Amino acid sequence: FRQASSTARSWARKEIGNFSCMQATDSIGKVGIISKPGVQQAYALVPRILEFLQQRHIAVRYDFQTATYAGRSDGHSRELVPDESELIVVLGGDGTLLSAARAIAGRQIPLFAVNLGGLGFLTAITVENLFPELERAFQGQHRIAQRRMLHCELWREDRMVAEYEALNDVVVNKAALARMIDLDTYVDKHFVCTFKADGLIVATPTGSTAYSLSAGGPIVFPTVTALCITPICPHMLTNRPVIVPDESEIQIVSLADNESAYLTVDGQVGEPLMRNDVVLCKRSERSLYLIRPPKMMFFDVLREKLSWGER
Numbered sequence: 001f002r003q004a005s006s007t008a009r010s011w012a013r014k015e016i017g018n019f020s021c022m023q024a025t026d027s028i029g030k031v032g033i034i035s036k037p038g039v040q041q042a043y044a045l046v047p048r049i050l051e052f053l054q055q056r057h058i059a060v061r062y063d064f065q066t067a068t069y070a071g072r073s074d075g076h077s078r079e080l081v082p083d084e085s086e087l088i089v090v091l092g093g094d095g096t097l098l099s100a101a102r103a104i105a106g107r108q109i110p111l112f113a114v115n116l117g118g119l120g121f122l123t124a125i126t127v128e129n130l131f132p133e134l135e136r137a138f139q140g141q142h143r144i145a146q147r148r149m150l151h152c153e154l155w156r157e158d159r160m161v162a163e164y165e166a167l168n169d170v171v172v173n174k175a176a177l178a179r180m181i182d183l184d185t186y187v188d189k190h191f192v193c194t195f196k197a198d199g200l201i202v203a204t205p206t207g208s209t210a211y212s213l214s215a216g217g218p219i220v221f222p223t224v225t226a227l228c229i230t231p232i233c234p235h236m237l238t239n240r241p242v243i244v245p246d247e248s249e250i251q252i253v254s255l256a257d258n259e260s261a262y263l264t265v266d267g268q269v270g271e272p273l274m275r276n277d278v279v280l281c282k283r284s285e286r287s288l289y290l291i292r293p294p295k296m297m298f299f300d301v302l303r304e305k306l307s308w309g310e311r
Contacts, residue, residue, distance in 0.1 A: 028138055032085035032109075033062040034078055034100045035069060036092025039116045042069045045127065049089065052131060056138070061085055078103040087112060087137065087291075094122045094210070098266045101149070101167045106286035110144050112137055113290060121209045121305055124296050133293060143292045147206045147222060148246065151284035152265060156277050164265040167288055168207030170281050171264045172252050172273065173199025173232060180235055182255040187229075187248050194255070196235040202250055202281045203228045206288075209302075211267065217241040222298060227281070252279040 031053055035042055046069035053060050061084065067075030082088060082104050090100045090113040097113050104111070114130050115123035125133050136142055152170045154162040164170070174181045183200050185192040203212035208220040208228055217230035218241060227248060230241040244250070254261045254273045263279055264270035273279075303309055 028058060028086045030059040030061060030085050032081040032088040033060060033066045034081055034088060034090050034092075034096065034103065035063060035066040036096040036116055037065050039092065041127070042091060042116065045091070045116075045130075046070045049130075052134070058138075066091070079105075082107055082109055085109060089134070090114065090123065092116050092123065093120050095268070097122050098167055098268060101288050102165065102266075102269075104288070106149075106165070108287075108289060110137075110289045110291050121301060122206070122290065124293055124301055125291075129293065133291075136294070137291050141294070143294060145222060145290045145292050147288045147290060148204065148225075149284040149286045149288060150202065150204050150207075150227070151282050151286075152263075153280040154263060154271070154273075154277060155280060156274060162271060164269065165284055165286055166207070166265045167204065168210045168266050169201050169203040169212060170279065171199055171201050171211060171232075171267075171270075172254060172261055172279055173264065174256070175260050175262050175272065178256065178260040181261050183261075184253040184255060185229065186251040186253075187244050189249075189251070192229075192242070193239070195231050195239060197231045197233055197239070199232040199261075200252055201228075201230040201232060202252075203230060204246075207266075209305075212241070215241075218243065219302070227283075246283045248282070250281040252281070253277070254279070 046066055050060060050070055061081055062075055063078045063081050064075035088100060088109055088111050090097050090111055113123040114125045150166040150170060152164040152166060153160050172183060180196050183195045185195055201212045201215060205220040205222045205224050208217060212228055212230045215230050215232045217228050220226060220228060225246045226243050227246050228241055228243050231239045254277045258274045259272040261273040263273055
């Protein structure tokens with residue numbers, strides 16, 4: 001890691017296959033916790049986590065929702081939880097992890113993601129294994145997977161009006177009452193086609209198992225340096241998903257009427273589009289670092305989450 005933060009200085013990296021094995025070079029002093037709202041089991045789980053950390057003399061910084069679960073009133077906004085934290089525990093599903101990724105804002109802080117939600121491709125650590133896996137993480141015995149993010153810019157009349165960072169995908173789709181929309185699409189300024197569709201997804205390898213997969217896109221191994229362009233319900237059945245190098249710059253020009261199309265980033269943030277707005281997508285300089293269970297490899301997750309091999 002580049003020495004960009006105190007967190008980066010706390011870990012030494014070894015390359016092992018497609019993963020980084022992070023080994024602690026000094027003890028962790030502070031852990032952040034971000035929790036999904038409305039999870040009943042968290043009322044019992046969070047106090048146990050806080051006690052576990054207290055016994056190890058590790059300071060804790062948590063969001064307002066975690067404070068509610070703990071019966072405390074000293075929570076922080078999610079954006080402030082990563083401050084001075086050397087590891088972030090995420091309690092929830094993939095949506096909570098996506099929110100935590102935005103809160104981290106590119107800082108090199110490993111995320112320990114515990115699945116309290118539904119499918120959970122990214123939150124692979126179970127509640128049953130939480131404490132043993134957390135102990136291993138403190139001892140630097142975990143693999144950490146680096147997931148490259150996607151940078152998105154929204155241009156309107158030659159002026160950038162917004163920019164975002166996505167872990168999964170950037171989506172341009174029709175508004176609630178709109179018909180199909182027309183989207184001129186370019187890769188490195190080369191015209192691809194005008195997609196007539198319900199929308200278009202630009203997905204990272206991490207996001208290939210999310211919305212893109214539901215729209216018929218391929219599953220891309222996380223370390224493949226590629227982006228996937230997936231049309232949503234295209235009018236032309238010959239319009240198929242396209243994989244391009246992640247060095248590519250993808251431009252989507254919305255030809256829909258004002259506010260008839262919408263830009264969505266990771267399914268959580270975004271804004272309505274005006275006619276001739278340009279959505280620019282390219283590889284981000286930021287990455288997310290996910291602590292992974294030692295025996296849970298990518299295809300193990302696929303078999304478990306997609307029920308591959310079941311009869």
